[in-house]
Amino acid sequence: MNNKDLPVDLNGVKFHFVGIKGTGMVALVEILNARGAIISGSDVSERFYTDEVLEKLGIKPLEFSEKNVTSDIDFVIYSSAYSPEKNPDLISAVKQNKPMMLYSEALGAFSKTAYSCGICGVHGKTTTTGLTGTLLKELPLNTQILAGSIISSFGNSCTSTNKKEDSSGVNYFVAETCEYQRHFMAFNPQKIILTSVESDHQDYYPTFADIQNAFVDYICKLPKYGTLIYCADDKGAVETAEIAKSKRSDIKYVQYGENAVGDYKVTLGSVENGRQHFNIAVAGECCLCVPGAHNVKNAAAAFALCVEIMKEDGLNASDYFKNLKEGLEKFSGGKRRSEIVGRKKNSNGDEIIFIDDYGHHPTAIKTTLKGYRDFYSHHKIIVDFMSHTYTRTAALLDEFASSFESADVVILNKIYGSAREDASAANVTGKTLADKALEYSKKYGNKVIYAEEFEEAAEKAFEILSEKCDSKYSDGYLFVTMGAGDNWKVGKKIIEKL
Numbered sequence: 001m002n003n004k005d006l007p008v009d010l011n012g013v014k015f016h017f018v019g020i021k022g023t024g025m026v027a028l029v030e031i032l033n034a035r036g037a038i039i040s041g042s043d044v045s046e047r048f049y050t051d052e053v054l055e056k057l058g059i060k061p062l063e064f065s066e067k068n069v070t071s072d073i074d075f076v077i078y079s080s081a082y083s084p085e086k087n088p089d090l091i092s093a094v095k096q097n098k099p100m101m102l103y104s105e106a107l108g109a110f111s112k113t114a115y116s117c118g119i120c121g122v123h124g125k126t127t128t129t130g131l132t133g134t135l136l137k138e139l140p141l142n143t144q145i146l147a148g149s150i151i152s153s154f155g156n157s158c159t160s161t162n163k164k165e166d167s168s169g170v171n172y173f174v175a176e177t178c179e180y181q182r183h184f185m186a187f188n189p190q191k192i193i194l195t196s197v198e199s200d201h202q203d204y205y206p207t208f209a210d211i212q213n214a215f216v217d218y219i220c221k222l223p224k225y226g227t228l229i230y231c232a233d234d235k236g237a238v239e240t241a242e243i244a245k246s247k248r249s250d251i252k253y254v255q256y257g258e259n260a261v262g263d264y265k266v267t268l269g270s271v272e273n274g275r276q277h278f279n280i281a282v283a284g285e286c287c288l289c290v291p292g293a294h295n296v297k298n299a300a301a302a303f304a305l306c307v308e309i310m311k312e313d314g315l316n317a318s319d320y321f322k323n324l325k326e327g328l329e330k331f332s333g334g335k336r337r338s339e340i341v342g343r344k345k346n347s348n349g350d351e352i353i354f355i356d357d358y359g360h361h362p363t364a365i366k367t368t369l370k371g372y373r374d375f376y377s378h379h380k381i382i383v384d385f386m387s388h389t390y391t392r393t394a395a396l397l398d399e400f401a402s403s404f405e406s407a408d409v410v411i412l413n414k415i416y417g418s419a420r421e422d423a424s425a426a427n428v429t430g431k432t433l434a435d436k437a438l439e440y441s442k443k444y445g446n447k448v449i450y451a452e453e454f455e456e457a458a459e460k461a462f463e464i465l466s467e468k469c470d471s472k473y474s475d476g477y478l479f480v481t482m483g484a485g486d487n488w489k490v491g492k493k494i495i496e497k498l
């Protein structure tokens with residue numbers, strides 16, 4: 001066994017996690033803990049929502065120190081946010097010649113110990129992984145799922161573990177796998193879901209061809225007769241699948257979506273009483289209780305993967321369609337994925353629903369807001385958006401500015417930069433985006449406000465939310481904080497004020 005491998009039996013194996021509070025790191029902690037490993041970890045003292053998960057496991061994060069890496073530690077796993085040259089825990093691990101792995105490498109090593117399936121794409125990875133795990137809980141299979149967020153249907157956890165009563169048979173592992181810096185190339189998939197491919201992470205992938213080539217290379221990691229499940233409604237995913245097909249005709253290619261041919265063709269239906277009705281060709285009518293046509297397609301992807309896994313296991317999938325449909329209705333989203341964080345009333349008696357969402361790419365913003373417009377058709381929609389990274393904002397400025405069509409009011413904050421960027425050298429600001437969005441507002445008929453800081457954004461939003469809704473918005477307000485930054489604090493300030 002080399003330094004990048006893990007033993008199949010993890011009982012009693014000791015791991016130390018550096019940057020243990022990261023969402024992916026916490027999820028891997030849960031997975032290893034469920035396999036009997038002993039875990040310690042270190043991080044900054046600031047409290048994160050992942051602290052609750054660690055507390056449930058009885059793990060108290062330590063402050064960074066060379067003393068944390070004791071002689072009995074078998075493996076050190078670390079976040080890419082920390083450097084072996086600068087972090088005291090990692091400096092100690094190097095001195096002691098401990099086996100060390102980046103999070104993505106450790107996830108890849110773990111994937112070798114099971115029949116593993118990777119979920120990838122520029123959008124929808126987390127939700128599709130959460131849906132898949134929720135459905136697999138309904139099936140008689142040994143499964144472990146790792147998502148990049150807390151999923152409420154996992155019991156407010158990042159992972160889900162399901163064991164057959166006799167605990168025999170194949171262990172199936174499903175994980176969200178990330179394209180950034182080609183991290184997913186460490187993963188060892190037997191099946192892959194590809195939700196979408198378009199230009200993103202411009203600091204690492206300057207062109208669309210660069211990011212597309214990464215997805216093609218990942219698909220080509222599939223073994224002979226492996227399965228690619230891809231979205232027939234996403235142009236980038238279709239093109240990427242075609243390139244992969246020219247290189248690997250031995251792979252099974254399965255489509256899902258409205259334009260799909262075959263078992264997983266989707267037909268959208270009505271939205272009534274907080275439920276989306278739709279059809280999946282092979283299974284008939286299904287329901288989903290989260291908004292957006294994009295989530296219906298994510299549900300179809302999850303349904304397809306579960307059916308393909310059942311075929312692999314020798315089960316008659318049609319015997320379990322009822323279970324899968326029940327699973328779809330149990331799914332209620334994930335942390336920062338269309339998450340309802342509060343409900344309040346203003347002084348006029350109008351209800352305000354507060355939602356927080358991680359959408360940080362123009363396509364995700366547009367489809368998510370369109371979903372809210374359909375789902376909350378009689379609400380006035382106010383969105384506070386904080387763009388993430390100067391490079392992404394500059395490269396997709398026009399796409400960002402035109403993505404707010406479904407909102408009635410748009411409040412834009414300063415840009416949430418990355419540590420990898422030089423903000424002083426950037427040629428865009430939040431104001432640049434607001435000015436461009438203002439141009440589109442004339443076409444859409446919505447209002448655009450620039451509020452650089454959160455305090456100002458909260459004040460301006462509070463003024464709007466205090467007004468009496470007109471008859472057009474009979475159900476009140478929907479206030480959405482959106483982005484990969486920390487502008488969720490805007491919603492929190494307003495809730496506290498109310």
